Amino acid sequence: MKKNIIAISGLQRMDNPQPGAGMIQSLRRACPDLTIIGLVYDAMESGIYAAGGPDQVHLMPYPTAGTGPYFERLDAIRAHTPFEILIPTLDSEIELLSHVSDLFKRRGIRVCLPDPATLRRRSKSHLPELAETCDVDVPDTRMASDLGTASRMAAELGFPLIVKGPYYEARVVRNGMELSTAANRLLSEWGAPVILQSPVCGPEFNVLGLGDGQGRIRGMCAIRKTVLSEKGKGLGGITVHDPVLNSLCTRLIRALRWPGPFEIELIFNEADHRYTLIEINPRFPAWIDFPSQLGANFPLALLRMIRGERLSPLPATKPGHFYIRHQVEAVGHISRFSALMGDNLPAELLPWGEITPPLSRKGILP
Amino acid sequence: MKSSPLKTLLLNEGGVAFDPARGETYQLSASGLTLVRMLIGGADQKSLLEFLLREYEVSESTARRDLQTFLGELEKRGWL
Numbered sequence: 001m002k003k004n005i006i007a008i009s010g011l012q013r014m015d016n017p018q019p020g021a022g023m024i025q026s027l028r029r030a031c032p033d034l035t036i037i038g039l040v041y042d043a044m045e046s047g048i049y050a051a052g053g054p055d056q057v058h059l060m061p062y063p064t065a066g067t068g069p070y071f072e073r074l075d076a077i078r079a080h081t082p083f084e085i086l087i088p089t090l091d092s093e094i095e096l097l098s099h100v101s102d103l104f105k106r107r108g109i110r111v112c113l114p115d116p117a118t119l120r121r122r123s124k125s126h127l128p129e130l131a132e133t134c135d136v137d138v139p140d141t142r143m144a145s146d147l148g149t150a151s152r153m154a155a156e157l158g159f160p161l162i163v164k165g166p167y168y169e170a171r172v173v174r175n176g177m178e179l180s181t182a183a184n185r186l187l188s189e190w191g192a193p194v195i196l197q198s199p200v201c202g203p204e205f206n207v208l209g210l211g212d213g214q215g216r217i218r219g220m221c222a223i224r225k226t227v228l229s230e231k232g233k234g235l236g237g238i239t240v241h242d243p244v245l246n247s248l249c250t251r252l253i254r255a256l257r258w259p260g261p262f263e264i265e266l267i268f269n270e271a272d273h274r275y276t277l278i279e280i281n282p283r284f285p286a287w288i289d290f291p292s293q294l295g296a297n298f299p300l301a302l303l304r305m306i307r308g309e310r311l312s313p314l315p316a317t318k319p320g321h322f323y324i325r326h327q328v329e330a331v332g333h334i335s336r337f338s339a340l341m342g343d344n345l346p347a348e349l350l351p352w353g354e355i356t357p358p359l360s361r362k363g364i365l366p
Numbered sequence: 367m368k369s370s371p372l373k374t375l376l377l378n379e380g381g382v383a384f385d386p387a388r389g390e391t392y393q394l395s396a397s398g399l400t401l402v403r404m405l406i407g408g409a410d411q412k413s414l415l416e417f418l419l420r421e422y423e424v425s426e427s428t429a430r431r432d433l434q435t436f437l438g439e440l441e442k443r444g445w446l
Binding site: 203205223224226238239240241242243244268273298319320 | 388444
């Protein structure tokens with residue numbers, strides 16, 4: 001029965017939602033007998049307390065702690081609950097874990113992760129090369145490893161500009177002063193390079209899907225974002241069907257021979273009626289439970305793929321279905337929170353490090 | 367790049383048209399809805415003009431101008 005225990009991360013669903021909680025919803029609907037272990041970095045990740053959430057939850061050390069502490073923790077959790085399948089859903093985890101397939105193999109843990117070279121090919125800094133081989137437009141892009149280079153490249157591109165970190169965050173800057181502030185912060189927080197891009201205007205499209213690692217796509221669901229948050233996150237979307245968009249995504253995934261979940265972000269340039277590729281994320285997006293409710297259960301297909309089961313292509317989602325993010329209050333009890341806080345994670349690996357969390361053992365808990 | 371052809375639009379009786387490729391929704395007037403349905407059915411410009419002259423009290427020059435504007439809008443969206 002070990003096959004029916006899986007571990008999954010990314011349970012936060014507040015203002016910047018992660019995919020894990022939506023994936024759990026999709027899996028629960030299809031596999032009621034599945035035991036799901038939530039791996040979290042904060043005892044206040046909202047998905048811990050959501051209805052139909054994970055059966056067990058364990059705190060993890062941040063990926064920045066490295067593979068040693070990460071696997072020590074996995075081993076400790078598996079001694080308690082021996083799961084064989086792990087689905088990491090966060091970019092930082094995937095970056096770390098793509099390098100250590102042998103550590104998973106040795107433990108008998110099954111994962112679906114790209115190798116480091118494949119992961120790099122879709123990274124923000126390598127995207128223009130990939131796009132060129134696939135005949136796909138990308139924004140005019142420059143990489144800078146220091147502030148002086150960033151300023152020189154900004155002069156070439158002109159303002160306004162989008163400044164991005166290598167993994168997370170994107171900001172619009174309108175002048176040299178804003179550029180310095182943003183680039184300095186990104187360089188110190190995420191390291192080099194900072195990525196400078198000319199902005200592209202138009203409606204945003206997202207495509208999620210599942211690659212089989214041989215260049216084929218087992219299913220795709222494309223949406224136009226209809227409601228955006230102040231940070232540009234999609235609070236609503238509607239399914240679309242555009243053969244041009246499908247063909248573009250197929251070319252990218254074929255070129256990468258992408259294994260597993262992906263999300264492709266594009267902007268449709270209404271001036272020339274062409275799509276511009278913005279990012280390829282190595283995971284499902286937070287709206288992953290939307291296509292599941294339309295009959296295309298991507299998390300279930302991923303689980304089957306990891307188990308090595310025969311996988312039929314997922315049904316296409318028909319255009320015209322939409323979702324709107326609807327926030328609700330997940331109810332927890334302090335006893336569950338405190339149980340998580342005392343989850344046997346060595347003090348030096350507590351995710352919050354030296355910073356006292358809002359409800360720490362030194363705070364209102366005994 | 368071509369957007370959805372006209373025949374792929376999802377139309378309802380109230381004149382709401384959904385473009386499945388762009389994910390955009392438009393509100394057509396009653397006359398616009400009829401014209402779109404006629405075009406989907408294969409009508410030519412002459413038939414569309416005759417329809418406008420028959421159904422609305424407008425001069426031929428006004429009908430011709432309005433029709434060209436409407437067809438231009440459809441073309442701009444890649445529907446023609």
